Amino acid sequence: MESKFDQHILRENTRSVKWDLVKTLYGADDILPMWVADMDFLVPEEVKKALIKRAAHGVFGYTFTDPALNKLVTSWLDERFQWKVSPASILYSPGVIPTLNMAIQAFTNIGDKILIQTPVYPPFHDSIRNNGREVVENPLILNGSKYEIDFDDMEAKIKEGVKAFVLCNPHNPVGRVWTKEELTKMAELCDQYDVFIISDEIHADIVYSGHHHIPIASLNTKLKNRTITCLSPTKTFNLAGLQVSYAVVEDEGIRKQLEKTFHKNGMHMINTMGITALEAAYQHGHAWLDDLVTYLETNVELVEYSFQNTEIRVIKPEGTYLVWLDFRSLGFTHDELKDWLVKSAKVALNDGITYGKEGEGFMRLNVAAPSSLVTQAVHRIKKALKKLAS
Template identity: 55%
Template structure:
């Protein structure tokens, strides 16, 4: 099975956002795309077989979710994350971001303050702005190549009237997996100031030893009552195009409010293939996931080894996710010129660090969920450009 992750599969001309938008995004079709967070691997055989069976059946009418599917999700969360949820707590939607939008609409009001920990996933900014809420930033601090939470600042921001906190755990883009102690400090403060937690845990299954993902709602009954946990198999099993996710909400009042908003916006159904995929992935994808994480760690090890003695790029090792947060600030380039240099001279397409907020200036995000051959090509292109291309033209 491990060889599956070394196979290079041509995704061009499949309407793949990652591969078929290279020309429009980077201005050249010879840029190697290592950006948007999907994987260049085939999904587990159990999922492929289930979807093939569904396709051969040939009828794709309205599809509902049921008790067996809820049981499957409950077992997965219990076995993987030691959280014993009730099946009645689960609601479905097309995506984690969709549910986050509904939660903001249902549980906050215009001009309410919503806190995020920056740099962070770009839709967090957008959901707040789109609903005329106020963004409150709790900037993460980078020291000795590790990001930490400034809890003094966190409390001061909550004290000033924050209504909701959007947590990212594991954190995208920095790759932190928050510890039990860190989560408990956040819990204590959110309880103290009566703040809702909208917890994006979409990367929960992609955590590397010795780290452990802990759902924040699992630690405290009271905080569970004021938390919406957003989860999905899409990042875990490369199912993003099937648009399937779920939220775990123990508080019936909150659950009904979010569910009601999903119905109001016509987002209460997930597609037929998505239902089949989530069921098959959680039933038969465990072995595949084990090998995936082994492969991802090999890729991460390679990148770390290549960059470890360099003064021009700093590698920050992720505790979870397949996303690497690369620090190019020592090059002394302004951010726009950094992007141009990597794009034009290295010919590698990375995520713009500034899309994650001002704290991302000088950083770029790399996706290593691909065969090692692709990772090597991308890294060596960057190293070759840094060592051989004239960077002075970009220092203006």
């Protein structure tokens, strides 16, 4: 039976970064875009109706958030992750990366060391450097087809004076959903050495069977005093262009300090339509999300199966709709790999080297698209592989 996610939505000529910048960025308009982390799916019908109703009102002045919205958000966290937080702990922002930047400014000083686990989402690097802080890398270890944390290296780096740790869970791009044991070890190190935690959990809702997302701040009460958790409905419900997110900050003093930094930077208001979409999604989106995760998991399995017995290794994600692909056995330099994918395979993927030096020889594939498009992308790559072998 055909799924609602099988529908092809034409996104060209909508100023879509993913689709309308292909020629500008990749030099040709016959490239299949499987890169930017948004989805090629319609939002839930209730979200669409709520936005249309709000647009019909015709006045779009300043909008505020209220306790009812906070309660809806905390109910979502309780139902999805069994995480009970006070509605007062919710602080809204235009996005997770703005929150990351504000947290770095609020809780570290220029020159401070901030730890990240590479390869990781490029704005982590940028947010640290652009604010005059020092990037400290705790490289993840690829053990077979699964990434693991090097805890000895993590502790050694922290002991050198790290002031904050930016966690990515579920991890982008390697797809790990960190276990309770792994999160507990990270939390204990941060507690032992007085390290502040900024946790990007924007992909928390997209986790596959056999895995469960655990917010690091939910592990124990001590973490409330040193953790900011960044979340959003944007990845979950394909709302990225509406620029709405929130942070869970359970410690009142930390929350007030972060809020003050947002005001200082003139970033204390969010998009009117983003608020509308968040409300509708969290009220009505549960069943849609469950169907989405099932569909995405099928797409992941499609990619894994398709690249069996080829030179390309699939790092199967436990969460996110992003698949990390290992092309190193092809023997290309990284620039040659990029050139080959665009010119021979005619597929646009995210460049692995932008996630850190550990990403050399890797690329990130976005499977949040109709299965027919994912199949087309995989077939293009396999066809290019056959040409190499001939």
